[in-house]
Structures are given as structure tokens and as C-alpha cells.
Amino acid sequence: MVDRRGDGDEGVTTTSKPPAESPVDVRERARAIPEAAVARLAVYLRVLSGMAEQGVTTISSEELAGAAGVNSAKLRKDLSYIGSYGTRGVGYDVEVLVSHIERILGLTRKHSVAVVGIGNLGHALANYGGFPSRGFPVAALFDIDPDLTGVPVGGIPVDHIDDITTVCAEREVSIGVIATPPQAAQAVCDRLVSAGVQCILNFAPVVLQVPDYVEVRKVDLAVEMQILSFHVARRADEAAGDVVNGVGVDGVVIRP
Amino acid sequence: MVDRRGDGDEGVTTTSKPPAESPVDVRERARAIPEAAVARLAVYLRVLSGMAEQGVTTISSEELAGAAGVNSAKLRKDLSYIGSYGTRGVGYDVEVLVSHIERILGLTRKHSVAVVGIGNLGHALANYGGFPSRGFPVAALFDIDPDLTGVPVGGIPVDHIDDITTVCAEREVSIGVIATPPQAAQAVCDRLVSAGVQCILNFAPVVLQVPDYVEVRKVDLAVEMQILSFHVARRADEAAGDVVNGVGVDGVVIRP
DNA sequence: CCGACTTTGTGCACACGTTCACAAGCGGTA
């Protein structure tokens, strides 16, 4: 029912600093936000933006939780990580919440995106309107294929992978998206890193090796499907086992 | 050892007949595997498959962990959830491990996939070779656009969304992928569910409402980017570090 | 100004997941 996070292992050397923190500054608080909560904050933000467009000005934790698919206690705890911006007895001001979540997620700055590998997936990403509209303008496209360089895709001309360093610097790219074949992914990753890109979203089904200061997130669709498959199998086993025992889920006797 | 598997294996054949086995068998164990571990098992499987192709027959937890980007203790614990198939002092037999992970993930059965919404993303998915090769044949494509119906994409002709029930039944679709615009996603989801599909992978940035017995996973790229953005911001705050007189970034007063 | 009602924010207990550390077990060697 509720979806779970992909994973989020690797890298992220969160140096645990347990000394007594008396001055509660922003970075300490930011560090304290659980990774899982950050992911949900992004979802709340999307829902809230939709609400704002529909003219909603105030929303309760119960309503927002329903719309975001989480329970309300969790939602309130998540929001408490970023401060106390609600009004008891009333709820949250939508605009206020939006701006605070945006601040915490660092969306007050523009994050230019570069897509590397303009094949099937790269084309889709370059044409996708959902990135620019949410604060992530696609500023550069790269491919190794000479036939592609110069051709505009989604309004942006494709550059050759060899120009990655200069182009990324020029256009202040802060997020790199890897959509090349798996074999090329690590090499592309290395070039992105030497070009100064510190955030990478990887679609290739490989584990990337990066320095500690680089943040990598991966999207592996086959893994997603296998997780679904696992649940199908589990459910099938359950059904089979229950029939054999003559007892259904919840202990309901099927065939007395 | 949590449980003794003295039997000579069996496979997940539908005729599961527990002779004198403990009431809690395979399904109980399957249920006990943490969700996070399932995701990693899928990654191990991919790495192991690659190893097998390269002729590797045996691998230690240390090596496999390195290749999968996790620490070796976690890897061993993950593997212990599915049984004890290693040899102390030696490591794991690659082929054996592959087959056991496949069994646990339910990959011994074929899981036909239907993609709904053959736009930018849908085209990329339909053309993607990574699904069939990993046991997820794309068996059906759907769109609402009459101009698309009948046109083959990636070798499969697009059907009209109205035929979803019959086509899904015919081709035994078990996984539905939603790649339509957000506004259409819930409606498409409902139709998939009534067509009997119990697993859904959703690319549209909306929270889907489904019955309890349906498993949904979502892939939201904007959320991924916002998580990256959060880490950039956190890092920037750390670097810019010094909180001057209780005033942090953006002029937020830290200590009122 | 008060009291009834609503909703937030959070302390706490619990569940889940990760990591450590080491005994148990295996292959190789003398």
C-alpha cells in the first residue's frame, strides 16, 4: 500500500558528532533530519503546491497526510524537523509551509541539470517538463555519438562528452544524470566528478564508485520490478500455505 | 540457524505440500525478510549474474559486498535471510546463490509487464532491453491516443486503453507501469486494478489510492533531485558554516 | 473573559534495520 524508499545506501559519510550541541544552528538541525523524512518532505511539497494552485490557504495535518499517503503523526513529526510553523486548532498555512520546505530542501537556489547519454531514456528526460517546473532546469546534454552533437533535444543542443568539463563549469551544472549504457556509466561518472559535479542521479544498473563528497542516488527499474515480484511470490506462497492448512489470513477458517 | 532446511529443495511449484514440516515455513521466512534487504538482494543478483558471465564460480562475502557497494556484514545477514548456502573458509558458489535469490524474489515465474501511456517515457520503457533480459517481458502497451493504437513500439503494437481488461487477462499481465500524465494516473490505476493487476510501478508524480492487496511502487525523479538538492544545501551550510550571532542562512534567526 | 473544542508538537515505547564481534565450520597441510 504505502510505498517504500528505494534504498539510499552507499557513500554518505555522515560523520557522527555526538558532542553536546547547545547552539542549535541550521546545519545541525538539517543534519538531524532523517533521510526518509527528507524524501517525504519533497512529496508534501508537491501536494502543497497543488493545493496552493487550487486556492487552498490552510490545511490540517490530517488532510495533508491523507493527500500524501502517510499517517498524520508521521507527517507532524516530519514537519517538526523543520520548525514549528503550524497553528494549533487550525492547521498549517499552505504558503508558509511551502516556503519553509523549499528552504530546507535547498530549492531557493537553482540547480542546473546535465543529462549524459541522449538515447531512449535521455530523450525522454530532456523533453520532460517536470524538472524545470520544479526548480531543476536542464542546462546541458551530452553524448558520445558525433551524429547527435549539435542536434537540439527539448530545446537544448547536445554537446560532445569531451566538452563536459567546460560546459558544466560555464552553465554551473550541479546535478548530473547518467543515462548511458552500463559499461560507460563509471567513466561518465568520473568525468562528471572531475567536472565538479557533486550530485549524480544514475539510471544505469551499475554500482558507481565515487569520492565521499559526491552524493549518488540510483534509479534501477529492474530492481523495482523484482521487489514487486517478491511480493507477488510471497502472496502466492501465503495463499498456497493457507489453503493447505485450511486457514486463511487473519486466522479465518476457509474449509472447516 | 533460524531454521533447518534438511529437505532437498523443491522449487516454488504450486503444489506445495508440507508433509510434517513446521507450520511456519517458506512464507513465514519470506515475510521475515526486511524490505530493505529485498532491494539489496536484487542488486546482489545483478552483480552475481555479471560475475557468472565472466566465469567466476566462487565469491566471498567481502568481494561481493565490495561489488555491490555495501559492507560485508550486512551482505551476510541479507543472505542469511534466505538460507545458509555458503561454505565457511571458502565463500559462496555463484550459481547456487543466483538460483536461490531468484527463487526468493519469485523470478522462477515470468512476470509480464504492461506499460500504459506511450509518450516520451513510455517509448523509452517499451524499447528498453533491460526488462525482458531480467525476466520481465513487456507484453502489452496501452494509450488513449487513437493515432498510436496499432503502431508497434519496441516490437509490440499499442492497444487502446479501453481494451485493457481483456488484453491484460489474455497476456497474463502481472505488473502494470503507469507512464501517463499525472491527471490520468489514478484513473489508469483503477483500470489496471479492475483488470486484475496487483503490482504497479508508477512514474506519475501523484499518490495513488489502491486496495490493500495491490502493491505500488513509485519512481519520482523530481523527488530524487530534491533529495540531492537537500544534501547540496546541507553541505553548503556546513561550509559557509559560521553562524553569526544566532543568524543562519537566509537570515533566519536561530535563537529567538 | 471564559470554557469548549480543535489541532499541533513531542516524549516515549516499540519495531525495524545496521553493525560488531566471534564461535562454528570448512579446506588445506603436515
Place this chain on the structure above:
DNA sequence: TACCGCTTGTGAACGTGTGCACAAAGTCGG
């Protein structure tokens, strides 16, 4: 056979995340 070095498998400690339940804090009608 007895020993040795290596690697697995896992109990137990630990850390993180979740959900409950309720006091605190606000609104609103009178």
C-alpha cells in the same frame, strides 16, 4: 589425525525511524 588460517552465520548491542497518546496552545461562540 591434528592443527591452522580463513570465511561464514548469527547473537547481541546499537542506532534510526515509526506510531501512540496527550499536554500545550491556539480558535471561536457566547
